[in-house]
Amino acid sequence: MGEQSTSQQIDDQAAAWAARRDRDALSATDRAALDAWIAGDPRAAGALLRAEAFLLEIGSAGALGAGFEARDHSPGQAEPSRRRFLVLGGAAAASLAAGGVLTSLMWAGEAHATGVGEIRLVPLADGSTLTLNTDSRAVVRFNSLRREILVTRGEAYFSVARDPERPFVVKIDDRAIRADGGAFTVHRLDASRSEVTVQTGALRLEMNGASQVVGANARVTLEKDGGARVTPVAGHDVDRGLAWREGKLAFEGETLAEAAAQFARYGGPRIVIPDPALASEPITGLFAANDPAGFTRAAALALGASVEPRREALVIVR
Numbered sequence: 001m002g003e004q005s006t007s008q009q010i011d012d013q014a015a016a017w018a019a020r021r022d023r024d025a026l027s028a029t030d031r032a033a034l035d036a037w038i039a040g041d042p043r044a045a046g047a048l049l050r051a052e053a054f055l056l057e058i059g060s061a062g063a064l065g066a067g068f069e070a071r072d073h074s075p076g077q078a079e080p081s082r083r084r085f086l087v088l089g090g091a092a093a094a095s096l097a098a099g100g101v102l103t104s105l106m107w108a109g110e111a112h113a114t115g116v117g118e119i120r121l122v123p124l125a126d127g128s129t130l131t132l133n134t135d136s137r138a139v140v141r142f143n144s145l146r147r148e149i150l151v152t153r154g155e156a157y158f159s160v161a162r163d164p165e166r167p168f169v170v171k172i173d174d175r176a177i178r179a180d181g182g183a184f185t186v187h188r189l190d191a192s193r194s195e196v197t198v199q200t201g202a203l204r205l206e207m208n209g210a211s212q213v214v215g216a217n218a219r220v221t222l223e224k225d226g227g228a229r230v231t232p233v234a235g236h237d238v239d240r241g242l243a244w245r246e247g248k249l250a251f252e253g254e255t256l257a258e259a260a261a262q263f264a265r266y267g268g269p270r271i272v273i274p275d276p277a278l279a280s281e282p283i284t285g286l287f288a289a290n291d292p293a294g295f296t297r298a299a300a301l302a303l304g305a306s307v308e309p310r311r312e313a314l315v316i317v318r
Helices: 007-022 026-039 044-058 061-072 078-099 101-107 235-241 257-264 292-303
Strands: 110-113 120-123 127-132 139-142 149-153 155-160 167-174 175-179 182-190 193-200 201-208 208-215 218-223 228-234 247-254 270-272 282-288 306-310 313-317
Touching: 007 026, 007 044, 007 257, 026 044, 061 110, 078 193, 110 127, 127 139, 149 182, 155 167, 167 182, 175 182, 193 201, 208 228, 218 313, 228 235, 247 257, 257 270, 257 282, 257 292, 282 292, 292 306
Parallel strands: 149 167, 270 313
Antiparallel strands: 110 139, 120 127, 127 155, 139 149, 155 182, 167 175, 175 201, 182 193, 193 218, 201 208, 218 228, 247 282, 306 313
């Protein structure tokens, strides 16, 4: 297996392809080669999009190329001009970035969101993946120097591809989570509290001017006031908490009321338990997240209770 291209090499190749596409200079053989290049590296498609967006910002490859060709090559020598375009284009990109134009273009971000009851897997341009739970939203902002994702709502699971040249940073308000690889979940529980659960690898939590390394099988609770609390979590409990990726909810001793609150996140009829003693009963089992009726029947049977369907609600009673 050949050595993997660096991010800079991918960006250079993307710039070359973008220039040729802009000039409409691709033969059938070229198009097949481009398709093979995109398929050969998960970073390629994103790099090509960035390069083409850059061309839209500064004009077009053809327009710039025409200006360069008048100065540095004779007819029939388009390829040297194209190489010069790429060199000067890189310098122009650096200049625009310094002035903020390219930064704003590349850093605007792409929002991904799910509705209530929806779970979505989002492949990222660098080979990482983002999985959004129900009613969640995240903004992906990648450029040639940094990979950053802002979680604005709900719950997101990250599987991070290693790239020593570009850090992978997830932001929750003013807190930053830096990962070199591995997998972890970010859950914005409410306006005042968020949780980060590390499945594999290690994270560096950056907040209040300090940083802390958090290893696998650990959970970080982030409070709105800036505090953070790290607690160990058994590996099987971490995996159980990720059952939602398969459309399931797994309980092992949670109360009936806590289970009902979990189901409420996925829509459907509300689960109501009027009796506080019944609501505090523990529940164990694996259930489909989109089937609150099936859950209430199973829970009622296990607890010696019954279900009374009412308008837009399932009421569990003794």
